[in-house]
Amino acid sequence: MRIDTRIAERLKKIHPSSTLSVTSKVKQLKSEGYDVISFAAGEPDFDTPDFIKDAAISAIRSGFTKYTQTSGTLELKKLISNKFKKDNFLNYSPDQICVSCGAKHSIFNALLSLLNAKDEVLIPVPYWVSYPEMVNICEGTARFVKTSYKDNFKITAQDLEKHITPGVKALIINSPSNPTGVVYTKDELQDLADICVKKNIFVISDEIYEKLIYDNLKHFSIASLNKDIYNLTITINGLSKSYSMTGWRIGYLGGPQDIVEAICKLQDHSTSNPTSIAQKAAEAALNGGDDFTRNIASEFQKRRDYCISRLKVMKKINYIVPQGAFYVFCDISKTGLDSKSASYELLNEKYLALIPGEGFGKDDYVRISFAASQEQLEKGLDRLESWLNKFG
Ligand SMILES: Cc1ncc(COP(=O)(O)O)c(C=O)c1O
Numbered sequence: 001m002r003i004d005t006r007i008a009e010r011l012k013k014i015h016p017s018s019t020l021s022v023t024s025k026v027k028q029l030k031s032e033g034y035d036v037i038s039f040a041a042g043e044p045d046f047d048t049p050d051f052i053k054d055a056a057i058s059a060i061r062s063g064f065t066k067y068t069q070t071s072g073t074l075e076l077k078k079l080i081s082n083k084f085k086k087d088n089f090l091n092y093s094p095d096q097i098c099v100s101c102g103a104k105h106s107i108f109n110a111l112l113s114l115l116n117a118k119d120e121v122l123i124p125v126p127y128w129v130s131y132p133e134m135v136n137i138c139e140g141t142a143r144f145v146k147t148s149y150k151d152n153f154k155i156t157a158q159d160l161e162k163h164i165t166p167g168v169k170a171l172i173i174n175s176p177s178n179p180t181g182v183v184y185t186k187d188e189l190q191d192l193a194d195i196c197v198k199k200n201i202f203v204i205s206d207e208i209y210e211k212l213i214y215d216n217l218k219h220f221s222i223a224s225l226n227k228d229i230y231n232l233t234i235t236i237n238g239l240s241k242s243y244s245m246t247g248w249r250i251g252y253l254g255g256p257q258d259i260v261e262a263i264c265k266l267q268d269h270s271t272s273n274p275t276s277i278a279q280k281a282a283e284a285a286l287n288g289g290d291d292f293t294r295n296i297a298s299e300f301q302k303r304r305d306y307c308i309s310r311l312k313v314m315k316k317i318n319y320i321v322p323q324g325a326f327y328v329f330c331d332i333s334k335t336g337l338d339s340k341s342a343s344y345e346l347l348n349e350k351y352l353a354l355i356p357g358e359g360f361g362k363d364d365y366v367r368i369s370f371a372a373s374q375e376q377l378e379k380g381l382d383r384l385e386s387w388l389n390k391f392g
Contacts, residue, residue, distance in 0.1 A: 018359030037380035055284030072099030103238035103251030110339035115140040124155035125361040145295035170202040176209040181322020193229040211242040213324040335363040
């Protein structure tokens with residue numbers, strides 16, 4: 001067999017994750033004894049709370065270790081249904097919910113269930129690194145929609161309308177956003193929803209950072225705006241960020257019943273249920289209320305404020321103040337370097353790890369994650385400042 005036919009065509013266009021390649025380089029340098037500060041993390045640096053861990057341990061001890069219903073236990077789906085109602089004004093009955101192995105899995109399931117080959121998906125730039133790759137794996141076509149700094153990198157109704165052609169099947173929106181941290185207002189979502197309804201475009205609404213939101217802003221779910229957009233939207237969420245449960249792999253989606261049924265069929269023949277033990281942990285998390293999440297959100301807000309107070313005085317850098325998530329997306333164009341060269345230099349000269357913006361569709365930006373301790377933030381920002389000084 002010729003080498004170039006060994007790997008399926010659909011995987012040939014897929015790029016390795018830029019986030020993961022930086023984190024593996026950081027691990028390597030640390031293992032060699034270097035004092036590396038990492039601003040690369042895509043996960044909260046807090047431990048999963050004990051009450052959640054205890055629920056998992058008792059699930060193991062009581063033998064809750066077998067297959068469950070593919071889409072998750074009824075108990076868990078009822079809790080998610082209540083959460084959607086309480087937090088998002090969304091009525092999804094348990095059979096309109098599918099629990100999967102992380103929100104990433106939920107997004108992948110949604111795309112694979114919606115897309116035929118060559119169907120186009122609109123992705124506002126900058127975007128979370130995995131969206132275009134997932135669309136590619138599903139043999140769809142990612143169509144990028146540029147946004148501008150002056151619009152806070154949010155897609156406007158005009159931008160959206162301009163990009164809708166007969167091949168477009170869906171739009172992905174992500175609020176609060178990774179990598180920019182911007183949050184869409186209700187009015188902005190309403191404008192986007194009107195166009196999606198008018199043009200019959202599905203929306204995949206990734207709301208994984210919903211609870212990490214600052215300055216008393218409010219998160220809105222686009223599907224809650226009216227019945228028409230509800231019928232076109234798949235709402236994605238999960239416990240990874242809000243309960244510091246990234247390793248447990250519990251994400252979920254709610255959507256129109258026919259689509260969720262198709263997603264469950266797909267999951268029946270791929271992963272089956274998410275881990276039974278992690279589902280019990282998720283039940284405990286949702287039963288436990290929002291105290292933990294509120295505490296980490298308030299800690300992240302303090303760290304965000306600290307980062308901004310430091311970045312403000314660094315002349316060669318520009319940024320948008322994040323309103324949610326735990327990233328600051330920084331314009332480094334004044335250094336004259338592209339994002340990979342800047343990240344490479346920072347890591348090799350200052351032992352500071354950042355994620356190059358290239359993977360998010362912006363090669364003149366880098367992403368700083370403030371999911372790091374105050375001490376690490378101080379040290380890392382000192383290193384960034386001293387590196388920037390060489391550019392005058
Ligand atoms: C925007 C966005 N969506 C989804 C995910 C995936 O979350 P999960 O860990 O639940 O798969 C991430 C993780 O970094 C993310 O940043």
